């Protein structure tokens with residue numbers, strides 16, 4: 253039985269869900285992959301916990317964390333084979349996740365990114381570092397999580413040329429557009445209600461301005477389709493200026509609006525962007541309602557593939573990251 257030590261950086265909603273799910277699946281990893289998976293380190297921005305033999309449920313509570321135990325030293329002080337990065341997303345600087353992922357890959361450890369910042373900021377550099385050190389850098393949690401996107405491109409469509417991708421990749425925006433369409437709300441009221449329900453952030457601009465969609469699309473293009481796009485290469489629009497009058501016009505015309513990340517291959521490369529698109533009610537995208545997400549991929553040889561989904565958060569995102577862990581265990585068995 254091979255021992256696998258896992259560290260989690262970023263111990264908020266998602267990091268905690270990853271820890272709980274990982275501990276509950278230890279017997280599964282033993283049975284399927286002959287892998288003795290232990291959680292050896294966790295940290296937030298101000299506190300953390302390390303145990304070389306593995307942390308149990310009891311040590312994961314907030315008040316059990318050691319103050320001051322955070323940062324890259326945590327990775328250096330614990331036995332770690334796989335890092336799961338679940339800290340904040342900062343696509344302008346890479347955020348703390350950039351340092352964690354870089355340090356892990358440089359030390360020959362596998363990394364599973366849930367935060368998107370580092371992958372947007374320097375995906376190419378991180379990929380090269382992983383290749384040089386012959387370790388995996390997995391990204392399902394950062395690319396719409398439970399919705400299969402990167403796996404679809406990398407595994408399921410292997411050998412095909414991807415001609416076009418369209419994605420409803422941001423749950424908050426889709427929820428807001430659905431609420432505006434179904435309840436006749438204006439944007440501000442739909443947003444207020446979503447914030448009260450904990451669906452939208454206090455500052456929703458990353459989601460409603462199209463930036464979350466743009467980040468996911470860029471990561472998919474660069475990791476899944478061999479592109480080398482920067483955020484500046486994408487034209488990015490959002491939904492914050494959609495009015496009730498527009499919604500009414502679209503409804504009367506039988507159209508349904510969606511915030512869509514899109515990319516297409518043309519003679520001079522891949523072109524990508526984020527914009528509001530309208531679809532006839534019979535189109536599969538028109539039926540993707542509420543917090544659901546979807547991706548539609550058009551290929552040369554396998555035709556058009558559509559995936560739609562939404563799981564309960566943060567569990568679904570945690571499960572996506574642990575799917576990546578299983579793929580690493582499977583490959584290295």
Ligand SMILES: NC(=O)c1ccc[n+]([C@@H]2O[C@H](COP(=O)([O-])OP(=O)(O)OC[C@H]3O[C@@H](n4cnc5c(N)ncnc54)[C@H](OP(=O)(O)O)[C@@H]3O)[C@@H](O)[C@H]2O)c1
Pocket residue numbers: 261262263264265266267295296297298299322323338339340341348366367368393394397565566569
């Ligand atoms: N929520 C979802 O459903 C979802 C889905 C897909 C992807 N994601 C991504 O997952 C990540 C985490 O989301 P979340 O909802 O769990 O956010 P969250 O609840 O705000 O948690 C973020 C965590 O990161 C920690 N952190 C901040 N700076 C750090 C540092 N320098 N070192 C170590 N940890 C640090 C915070 O620590 P403190 O508590 O000490 O400040 C907190 O524990 C984000 O990047 C998000 O984009 C989330």
